[in-house]
Amino acid sequence: MRFALLVVLAAVATGSVLAKLEKADETFLKKQLAVLKLTWRLSSPIEDPDQLAILQSYNPLEHLADYTNPETVKHYFEAVRDGRHQKRGEIFNLFERSHRLQMIELFETLFFIKEWVPFFKTAIAAREVSNEGQFFYAFSVALLHREEGLQLPPPYEVFPHLFTTSDVVRQAYRAKMTQTPVVIPMNFTGSIRNPEQRVSYFGEDIGMNAHHSHWHMDWPFWWNEAKYGVHKDRKGELFWYMHHQLAARFDAERLSNNLADVEALHWEKPIIEGFVPKAQYKNGYEFPSRPDNMRFQDLSFLSVNDMKQYERRIRKSIAAGFVLDSHWDKISINGTDGVDILGSIIESSQESLNPNYYGSLHNNAHIMLSRVTDPKGKFGIKYGVLEHFETATRDPAFFRLHKYMDNLVKEHKDLLPPYTRGELELPGVSVEAVKVIGKSKASTPNLLVTYFQDFYFDLSNALDSSKNVKDVDIQAKVRRLSNEPFEYVLTVNSDAEKSAVARIFLAPKYNYYGEEIPLDELRWEVIELDKFIIKLKNGQNVIRRSSDASSVTIPDRKGFKELIKEVTEAVAGNREYYVDKKVRHCGLPHGLLLPKGRPEGMKFKLMVVLTDAEQDFHTQHYIESSDNSLSYCGNLGGINPDKRPFGFPFDRQIPLGDIFRVNNIKTTEITIQNVPN
Ligand code: CUO
Numbered sequence: 126m127r128f129a130l131l132v133v134l135a136a137v138a139t140g141s142v143l144a145k146l147e148k149a150d151e152t153f154l155k156k157q158l159a160v161l162k163l164t165w166r167l168s169s170p171i172e173d174p175d176q177l178a179i180l181q182s183y184n185p186l187e188h189l190a191d192y193t194n195p196e197t198v199k200h201y202f203e204a205v206r207d208g209r210h211q212k213r214g215e216i217f218n219l220f221e222r223s224h225r226l227q228m229i230e231l232f233e234t235l236f237f238i239k240e241w242v243p244f245f246k247t248a249i250a251a252r253e254v255s256n257e258g259q260f261f262y263a264f265s266v267a268l269l270h271r272e273e274g275l276q277l278p279p280p281y282e283v284f285p286h287l288f289t290t291s292d293v294v295r296q297a298y299r300a301k302m303t304q305t306p307v308v309i310p311m312n313f314t315g316s317i318r319n320p321e322q323r324v325s326y327f328g329e330d331i332g333m334n335a336h337h338s339h340w341h342m343d344w345p346f347w348w349n350e351a352k353y354g355v356h357k358d359r360k361g362e363l364f365w366y367m368h369h370q371l372a373a374r375f376d377a378e379r380l381s382n383n384l385a386d387v388e389a390l391h392w393e394k395p396i397i398e399g400f401v402p403k404a405q406y407k408n409g410y411e412f413p414s415r416p417d418n419m420r421f422q423d424l425s426f427l428s429v430n431d432m433k434q435y436e437r438r439i440r441k442s443i444a445a446g447f448v449l450d451s452h453w454d455k456i457s458i459n460g461t462d463g464v465d466i467l468g469s470i471i472e473s474s475q476e477s478l479n480p481n482y483y484g485s486l487h488n489n490a491h492i493m494l495s496r497v498t499d500p501k502g503k504f505g506i507k508y509g510v511l512e513h514f515e516t517a518t519r520d521p522a523f524f525r526l527h528k529y530m531d532n533l534v535k536e537h538k539d540l541l542p543p544y545t546r547g548e549l550e551l552p553g554v555s556v557e558a559v560k561v562i563g564k565s566k567a568s569t570p571n572l573l574v575t576y577f578q579d580f581y582f583d584l585s586n587a588l589d590s591s592k593n594v595k596d597v598d599i600q601a602k603v604r605r606l607s608n609e610p611f612e613y614v615l616t617v618n619s620d621a622e623k624s625a626v627a628r629i630f631l632a633p634k635y636n637y638y639g640e641e642i643p644l645d646e647l648r649w650e651v652i653e654l655d656k657f658i659i660k661l662k663n664g665q666n667v668i669r670r671s672s673d674a675s676s677v678t679i680p681d682r683k684g685f686k687e688l689i690k691e692v693t694e695a696v697a698g699n700r701e702y703y704v705d706k707k708v709r710h711c712g713l714p715h716g717l718l719l720p721k722g723r724p725e726g727m728k729f730k731l732m733v734v735l736t737d738a739e740q741d742f743h744t745q746h747y748i749e750s751s752d753n754s755l756s757y758c759g760n761l762g763g764i765n766p767d768k769r770p771f772g773f774p775f776d777r778q779i780p781l782g783d784i785f786r787v788n789n790i791k792t793t794e795i796t797i798q799n800v801p802n
Contacts, residue, residue, distance in 0.1 A: 145749075146703040149695065154702060157275055158692045159245060160268065161685070164278055166586050167257040168214070168407060176249050183246045185234075193237050198247075201230040205254050214408050217258025220492050220512045225347060228259045235267035236353065244271070258284070266342050270355060270762065274706030278685040280338050280515055281331040284407070285587035287515040288331045289601055290314060291405040297584045297599045306598040308581065314403045314519065321398055321521045323382040326606055326721075327375060328518045331582065332681060332714030336757075338514040339711040340367055343761050346474040346488065358765045360476065361468030365534045366771035367757045368527045370677075373650050374713075375524045377633055377720035381727055381799070385637040389529040390490070390522070392433050395420050396497065400520040402510050407587070410507040412516070413498045421493055422500035432493065435484035436533075439470060442483075443537045451479045458537065461770050467537055471530055490526050491517070535649060543778050546787060551735055553620035554661065555788030559733050560614040561795055571795045574609040575721050576802035583686055607716035608672070615668040615733060619661040624738035625789075626767075627668070629655040630775065631719070634728040634794065644782045648775035651732070653677055653756050654718065656767070658738050658747060672718060676756040679712030709761070712754025722797025729797055734774060735789040742766050 149157070162173045171177055186202050189195040204210045210227045211217060218224050231251055238244040244267075252260050261284070265277055281288035285297075293311045300307040313325035327333065344360050376386045390396065395418040402412040421429045442448045447455040448466060456478060458466050469477045473485040495509030496502075510516035517523045562570050584599045613629060630651040636642050642650065656676045659668050673680075683691075695702035722729075738744065747766040748755070759765050770776050779785060 145705045145707060147706065149702045149704045151696070153274070153704065154692055154696045156241060156245075156272065158689070158696055160275055161278060161689050161692060163245075163248060163252055164261065164264070164283060165685070165689070166590060167252070167261055167283065168586075169590055171249065171253055172590075179246055179249050180253055183250060185247050185250050188243075191243060192234070193239075194233060197230055198234045201227075201234050202250070202254075204230075205251075211256035211259055213254075213256055215256055215258075216406050216408065216410065216507055217256050217262065218508050218512050219262065219341075219347075219514070220488060220495075220508075224259065227256075228263045229347060231255060231259060231263040232267055233352075235264060236270065241272075262342070266345060269342055269710070270353075274704050274708060276682075276688065276704075276708065277710060278688060279331075279582070279682040280335050282583050282685040283586055284515065285582070285584050285601070286405065286407045287513060288334060288582075289584075289587075290403045291411075292403070293584070293601050294405065294587050297587055297601075300599045301588050301594060301597060304595065304597055308600045308602050309584070311601045311603045314401060320384060323384060324375065324378045324521070325519075326577070326604065327378045327717070328521060328523065330605055330714070330717060331580075331603065332605070333717060334515055334518055335682070336679075336711060336713050337371075337518055339709075340758060341514040343709075343711050343758060346472055349475050355762050356764075357476075358760060358763065359465050359771070360474065360759075361470070361472065362462075362465040362771055363468070363757075363759045363765075364472045364474075365464060365468040365531070369531050369534070369772070370653060370757060371518070372524055372528050372531050373652050374717070374720065376650060377631075377652060380633050380635075380637060381721040381723055381797075383637075387521070387524045387528055389532050390494075390525045391529070392421055392429050392436070396494070396522055396525070398521045398525075400510070400522060402516070402519060404510070404516070406507060413495075413506045413509045415498050415509070415520075415522075419497050422497055424493065424496055424500050425502070427489055427493065429493070431484065432486065432489060435486045435489075438483055439467075439486065439533060440536065443467070443533065443540065446540065448478055449482060451481065459541070463537060463541075464534060464770060464776075467534060471533060487526075487530050490529070494520075494522055494526055538776055539778050541777050543780055544774050544784065546784050549736075549774055549784065549790065550787045551625065551737055551789035554623070554625060554735055555618050556615060556733055556735060556791035557618055557665075558614075558616040559731060559791050559793040561611050561731065561793075562614060564610045564612065568609070568611070571793065572726070573611055573719055573722070573795060573797050575719055575797060575799045576607055576609075577604045578607050578716075578802055579603070580605045580681070581684075583684055586685070605714075605716055606721055608719045611672045613655070613668075613670045613672075613733075615659075615666075615670070617659075617661060617666045617668060617735065619663060619666060621661075621663055623661050624742075624744070625659050625661055625735045626738045626741050627655070627657055627659050627670070628653070628734045628736070628773070630732045630734070631795075632730050632732070633720075634730050644785065645779045647730070648777075648779055651772075651775045652720070653772070654731075656756050657749070658742065658744065659735075673715065675715070675718055675754075677713055677754055678715045678718050679709055679754050681714055681716070682710070707748050707753050709754050709758055711758035713757065719797055722799045724799050724801075726796040726798040729795050731793045731795045733791050733793075736769070741768050743768065 192198045296309045315322040399415045399417040401414040404412045446459045470483045472487045491511045495511035499506035581600045632647045632651040694700045743766045746764045
C-alpha cells in the first residue's frame with residue numbers, strides 16, 4: 126500500500142506520468158520474472174529450477190511441427206548441436222556476416238512463435254546452448270517487437286565487460302574469490318594528458334551506450350520488413366537524425382570543455398586520435414588499441430579504395446538529386462523523403478536501394494576503423510570497440526566517423542530549397558516569452574545547472590558462479606553527468622483554440638573561437654530537447670513543461686537485482702508493481718539531456734518553434750509518456766507522428782535569418798553552469 130502511494134506521488138510530481146502507469150497483473154508479472162531470470166548470468170548454465178525443468182522436458186527439434194518456420198528452427202538447433210554455429214564464450218559481432226546470419230535464424234525462430242509459452246520454452250532451449258551474445262541480442266530484439274511493456278535488464282548489468290574496464294573486472298573477481306563485498310570506482314579510459322579525456326564522460330557514459338545499443342535493437346539494419354511484417358517508419362532518416370544529434374551533442378560537450386568541434390574522418394588522412402579501451406572481452410581477449418595518427422588500411426575483403434568509390438557514387442547521386450536503383454532507374458531524392466532513402470543507403474540496411482552499387486558505407490566504416498591495427502588478421506587481434514553498439518561511442522573516432530556520414534546528409538540537405546516564411550509561420554499564434562526555471566527553490570531563471578554524481582551498477586554478471594562460491598555484492602561506481610530538473614515556461618498568445626506542436630532546441634551561442642555562431646551554421650549544431658503537443662485556448666496561455674518529460678530522454682533503468690526483487694515480491698503478492706507499457710529502452714538518459722556547460726557558465730540559445738499540430742502531426746500515432754523517446758527513437762513498429770522532416774526547421778539552409786523572424790519562433794538566451802557536487 127505504501128508503495129502504491131509513493132508511485133502516485135512520484136507521478137504527480139513528474140507531470141503526465143500518472144495516466145500511463147498501470148498495475149501489472151499476474152500474467153504480466155510472471156512473464157517479467159521469467160525474462161529476468163532467463164537473462165541472469167548468461168555465461169553460466171540456467172540455474173532457476175522452473176526453467177531447468179522446462180529445459181529438461183522440451184527440445185524444439187522434437188516439436189518442429191508446432192513452428193510456422195520449421196526449416197529455420199531445425200537448421201538453427203541442429204547447427205548449434207553439431208557445433209557449426211558460434212560456440213558459447215566466443216565473441217558475437219553483429220558486423221560479422223556469419224555471426225549475423227546465425228543470429229537472424231535464432232531471431233526468426235523466436236519472433237515467429239505466436240504464443241508466449243512455446244516462445245519462452247524455445248528461448249530457454251536456445252539460452253542454454255547458444256552463444257550468449259547471439260542469444261541476448263536475438264532474444265532482446267524478438268521480445269521488444271512482440272511483448273509490450275516487458276523490461277529487459279540494463280545491458281551494462283547483463284554484459285558488464287562491454288561497459289567497464291579490465292581493472293574493474295579484475296577487482297570484482299578478487300572480491301568474489303575473497304568473498305568481500307565491494308564498490309569499485311571506475312575511471313574513464315585515458316589520462317589527463319589526453320585532451321579527449323575531458324569528454325570521455327559523454328562517450329563512455331553507460332546510459333549513453335545502453336541507449337545506442339538499444340537504438341540498434343529497435344532499428345536493426347538487417348530488419349526485413351516484408352518478411353517480419355513490421356514497418357520501420359523513416360528508418361533511414363532516423364538513423365541519420367539520431368546519430369546527427371549525437372554528433373551535435375558531442376560538439377556541445379567539447380565546447381563545454383574548451384575543445385574544438387570534432388572533425389570528420391577522411392579515407393586519405395590520418396585518424397588523429399588514438400584510443401586505448403583498456404577493456405577485455407569476457408573470454409580474455411583484449412579490445413584492440415589504436416595509436417594516434419594511424420592511416421586506414423586495406424582489409425582482406427575490403428579496400429580503402431572501395432570505400433572511396435562508394436563515397437564518390439553517393440556524393441554524385443546527391444549532387445544529381447537522384448539515386449539509381451538496382452534496375453538503374455532514377456529515384457528522386459529532392460523531396461522530403463530523400464533523406465530517408467539516402468540514410469538507408471549510407472547505413473546501409475536491408476531496405477537500401479542498390480547495395481551492389483552504393484556498398485555499405487557506414488557499416489564498413491565501423492569495420493575498417495575497428496580493424497585498423499590488425500587489418501589482415503595477422504596477429505589474431507579481436508574486434509575493436511567500433512564493432513559493438515554497446516562499446517562504439519567510447520572511442521572518440523566514433524564521432525569522427527559519424528560526422529563523416531553526417532556531412533554527406535548535409536550535402537543533400539543543403540541542396541534542398543530553404544523553408545519559406547509560409548512554411549514556418551503559424552498565423553494567429555505568437556510566443557511572447559520563453560523561460561527555463563530550475564526546480565530547486567534557489568534557482569535563477571534561465572540558469573540551468575549540471576553536475577556530476579555517482580552512479581552504481583552491479584557486476585555480478587561479469588563473474589562466473591559455482592555452488593561453492595557464494596554471490597557477494599560487487600558494484601562499480603562511476604561519475605556521471607546529470608542536471609537539476611527544470612521547467613520550460615512558455616507564454617503563448619493565440620487568436621483561437623488550436624493544437625500546436627512545440628519543438629524545443631538548444632545550441633551553443635559562441636564557437637570555439639568565441640565568435641557568435643551565425644544562424645546558418647548554428648542550425649547544424651542544434652540539439653533537440655523536446656517535442657510535444659500543446660492545446661492553446663483563445664487568448665494568453667502559460668504552458669509549463671517538465672524537463673523529465675523530454676521526448677529525447679528516458680529515466681535510468683532500474684538495476685537488474687532490484688528488478689528481480691521487486692517482481693519476485695509482486696509475484697508472491699507482497700507488493701504492487703506498476704508498469705508503463707510504453708516504456709522504451711532506447712533514449713538518452715535524463716542526465717545527458719543538457720550539455721555540461723562550464724563552471725563559470727556557458728551561453729546557449731534556446732529556441733522554441735510552434736507549428737500547427739493538425740497539419741504537422743498524426744495525432745493518432747502520438748504516444749505521450751515520459752518514458753517515450755520519440756525524437757531519437759521513433760515509433761517502434763508504427764507510424765512516426767511527426768510529418769515534418771526530423772530536425773525541422775533547422776535541417777535546411779537558412780541563408781536569410783529574417784525568415785526565422787516569425788511570431789511562432791522564439792529564441793531566448795540561457796546559461797548552463799556546471800557546479801561541483
Ligand atoms: Cu550507431 Cu554507427 O550507427 O553506430
